[in-house]
Amino acid sequence: MRGIRILCLLAMVSLVLTPLAALQTSTTPASGPPAKAEVKAGAKPAAAPEAKPAGKPAATKAPVKRTEPVVPAYSDIKQRSAVIVFYVWLWFSIAVLVYFLLQWVKEADRVYKAKYYEPEESPRKGNPMAPALGE
Amino acid sequence: MKIDLKKFAAWFDDRLALTPIFKYMTKKEIPQHEHSLWYYTGSSILLFLVIQIVTGIMLAFYYKPTLEGANDSIARIMTEMPLGWLVRSIHSWSATFMIAFVMIHMIAIMLTKSYRKPREATWMTGMMLIVVSMIFGFTGYLLPWDDLSLSATKVGTNIPAAIPVVGKWVTQFLRGGDDVTGDTLTRFFIFHVCILPLVIFAILIVHILLVQKEGMSVPLKDEIAKKTVPALPFWPNFVLREVIIWLLLLGTLLTVSLLLAPSLGPSADLLAPAPKGVKPEWYFLFLFQTLKIFPGNIGPVTGEFVAVVIILVGILGIFFVPFLDNKPETIKGRLFTYLTYFGVIYAIVFSIWSLL
Numbered sequence: 143m144r145g146i147r148i149l150c151l152l153a154m155v156s157l158v159l160t161p162l163a164a165l166q167t168s169t170t171p172a173s174g175p176p177a178k179a180e181v182k183a184g185a186k187p188a189a190a191p192e193a194k195p196a197g198k199p200a201a202t203k204a205p206v207k208r209t210e211p212v213v214p215a216y217s218d219i220k221q222r223s224a225v226i227v228f229y230v231w232l233w234f235s236i237a238v239l240v241y242f243l244l245q246w247v248k249e250a251d252r253v254y255k256a257k258y259y260e261p262e263e264s265p266r267k268g269n270p271m272a273p274a275l276g277e
Numbered sequence: 278m279k280i281d282l283k284k285f286a287a288w289f290d291d292r293l294a295l296t297p298i299f300k301y302m303t304k305k306e307i308p309q310h311e312h313s314l315w316y317y318t319g320s321s322i323l324l325f326l327v328i329q330i331v332t333g334i335m336l337a338f339y340y341k342p343t344l345e346g347a348n349d350s351i352a353r354i355m356t357e358m359p360l361g362w363l364v365r366s367i368h369s370w371s372a373t374f375m376i377a378f379v380m381i382h383m384i385a386i387m388l389t390k391s392y393r394k395p396r397e398a399t400w401m402t403g404m405m406l407i408v409v410s411m412i413f414g415f416t417g418y419l420l421p422w423d424d425l426s427l428s429a430t431k432v433g434t435n436i437p438a439a440i441p442v443v444g445k446w447v448t449q450f451l452r453g454g455d456d457v458t459g460d461t462l463t464r465f466f467i468f469h470v471c472i473l474p475l476v477i478f479a480i481l482i483v484h485i486l487l488v489q490k491e492g493m494s495v496p497l498k499d500e501i502a503k504k505t506v507p508a509l510p511f512w513p514n515f516v517l518r519e520v521i522i523w524l525l526l527l528g529t530l531l532t533v534s535l536l537l538a539p540s541l542g543p544s545a546d547l548l549a550p551a552p553k554g555v556k557p558e559w560y561f562l563f564l565f566q567t568l569k570i571f572p573g574n575i576g577p578v579t580g581e582f583v584a585v586v587i588i589l590v591g592i593l594g595i596f597f598v599p600f601l602d603n604k605p606e607t608i609k610g611r612l613f614t615y616l617t618y619f620g621v622i623y624a625i626v627f628s629i630w631s632l633l
Contacts, residue, residue, distance in 0.1 A: 207543070207544060208348075208349075208352065208543050208544065209543050210543065211540045211541060211542050211543065212351075212352045212355050212356060212540060212541040213540045214355060214362035214363075214366060214538035214539070214540060215362070217359075221359075221360070225360070225363070225535065229531070229532065229535065232528055232531060233528055233532075236524045236525065236527075236528045239524055240521050240524060240525070243517055243520055243521050243524075244521065246513070246517055247514065247517045247518060247521070250510075250513045250514045250517060251509075251514060254509070254510055254514060
């Protein structure tokens with residue numbers, strides 16, 4: 143039972159740490175404009191080069207109102223790969239964790255059915271190992 | 278250096294007195310029967326609430342609740358923040374999952390009649406939580422500030438106006454004026470991130486304490502037969518099963534959020550006419566369709582007024598159902614079961630009708 147608990151703990155830690163490490167690499171913003179007319183989420187539109195006449199102060203520009211919807215998308219192939227790796231890892235970790243948790247559930251049910259923790263009916267009564275277990 | 282964990286735990290226990298709570302957890306038992314599966318819906322709602330809080334805080338770092346900044350700030354979250362679109366999608370989908378589970382939880386309790394004595398107060402606090410969750414959804418729907426959310430909010434905030442005497446005041450209070458403007462947006466944001474979280478936590482604490490006090494209900498037939506229902510210890514047997522369900526739900530939520538991430542329309546124009554096909558969130562669709570089927574006038578009053586009164590009576594009826602269905606084992610009790618089935622079918626049919 144202790145072994146299963148340790149394995150569950152390790153799987154949980156890896157479930158949290160691995161995707162964090164993977165996503166650490168995905169924070170680079172995109173360098174180019176989106177391919178479609180819509181603004182793609184995650185894709186930073188390239189700044190339009192502004193021609194500034196020499197000697198003249200830059201005119202204050204009113205913000206341009208966006209008319210296209212923002213469609214969710216990856217900023218670049220690196221982010222896309224990181225997210226795919228994350229999801230594969232997520233489901234793999236969930237499968238491993240669920241397996242170990244099911245083992246733990248089986249063991250916990252068996253211990254409960256055996257009335258292990260009920261002093262009057264416990265099979266521990268007369269257990270020669272009891273002193274060694276600190277009981 | 279050897280760290281003595283027992284001493285460390287004892288130090289905390291001295292100050293926080295956690296032992297009685299742990300003892301209670303180890304002694305608590307969950308009945309096991311054919312409807313035990315529904316016990317897990319309650320904790321699943323909590324899981325989605327936690328996800329909502331975490332993703333909501335992440336979004337609030339960049340969101341600007343102003344007329345000029347609301348839509349652009351969400352566009353910024355989606356285009357400039359690393360995986361911002363995914364965080365927004367998880368927030369949106371976890372709200373959907375949460376309300377879906379709230380409804381499943383409520384229907385399960387209705388059908389198993391777990392609201393019966395002595396759990397009337399538990400049911401009533403649960404109903405309050407459903408209403409607050411739906412208001413959360415309603416206030417959150419406006420925050421992207423696109424044409425669809427603006428129009429849906431105009432329709433939604435106009436509904437109370439049909440109630441005589443106080444109706445117009447309620448509409449004005451919700452909108453912060455006569456029409457939906459930037460003030461409405463700020464107001465809805467404050468409701469969404471300040472007032473409603475406080476309200477939901479206050480009610481949630483009472484609800485959970487009541488559940489602990491009264492324990493889980495057993496099936497009605499077993500209670501009538503005075504049968505001893507087998508039980509399962511809360512810790513670790515029940516908690517482990519819950520963790521398995523949470524993991525599967527978490528995976529499903531993240532996958533759905535990735536594959537069906539919501540887009541964002543252009544910023545709303547206050548002077549533009551309402552776009553075609555304005556629809557509220559899915560959990561309001563049946564109410565929306567109910568309002569639509571009523572004619573303009575019914576006798577001396579407006580059709581909208583009649584619809585609002587019927588909806589309010591229905592909500593009050595559900596709220597006080599433990600007192601109305603006080604003898605669940607009789608014919609009257611069966612009638613309430615049929616009414617529940619009717620309500621579920623009605624909501625599904627009217628929601629589909631609204632989408633057609």
